[in-house]
Amino acid sequence: MTFNDAKDICFKRGGSLLEISDEIENNYITRRLLFDERYWIGAKRIMHYSSIFLYTNGKNM
Known part of the structure; x- marks a missing residue:
């Protein structure tokens, strides 16, 4: 699975990729x-x- 595939799947399920805060x-x-x-x-x-x-x-890690 690619980054964009994972991002699209999350979006379709109402979510987003993990952003550790x-x-x-x-x-x-x-x-x-x-x-x-x-x-x-x-x-x-x-x-x-x-x-x-x-x-x-757009935020720094």
């Missing part, structure tokens, strides 16, 4: 990933080889 959310997702769960987050690199990501709402 604080340390508590980050820790929760980190713990869930230990159980091999997978999540798409709403963030993309600003350029192909960049190490800088922005959330889809």
Whole structure:
């Protein structure tokens, strides 16, 4: 599944991709990933080889 596929599925279900807003959310997702769960987050690199990501709402990660 691509980023855009995941974004479209969330939108069609009335939701959006995950945008982590604080340390508590980050820790929760980190713990869930230990159980091999997978999540798409709403963030993309600003350029192909960049190490800088922005959330889809334009905010910095």
